[in-house]
Amino acid sequence: xxxxxxxxxxxxxxxxxxxxxxxxxxxxxxxxxxxxxxxxxxxxxxxxxxxxxxxxxxxxxxxxxxxxx
Numbered sequence: 778x779x780x781x782x783x784x785x786x787x788x789x790x791x792x793x794x795x796x797x798x799x800x801x802x803x804x805x806x807x808x809x810x811x812x813x814x815x816x817x818x819x820x821x822x823x824x825x826x827x828x829x830x831x832x833x834x835x836x837x838x839x840x841x842x843x844x845x846x
Contacts, residue, residue, distance in 0.1 A: 781807065781829040784819060789834045795823050796830070798838045817842070 789796055799806070801815035807827055809815055817839065819828040830838065 781819075781827055782821075783829045783831065784821075784834060785831045786834050789830070792823075796821055796828065796834075796838075798835075798842055 784796060797820050798817045799820045801818045805827070806814065806818050817835075819830045819835070819838075820826075821828045
């Protein structure tokens with residue numbers, strides 16, 4: 778995922794509705810370096826591209842997803 782734009786907490790909190798986690802199996806989602814699907818990948822709804830989150834942002838979003846189920 779190194780070719781993906783990295784989103785840090787400062788960028789993330791500027792527009793909370795802009796970014797989300799999506800299942801790594803959806804069409805167009807990047808594969809991990811070993812060719813496998815990620816469980817979750819970041820998505821930027823404004824640019825319609827996949828992104829990479831810093832660890833703090835990623836963990837926050839994963840916890841939100843877990844609480845929804």
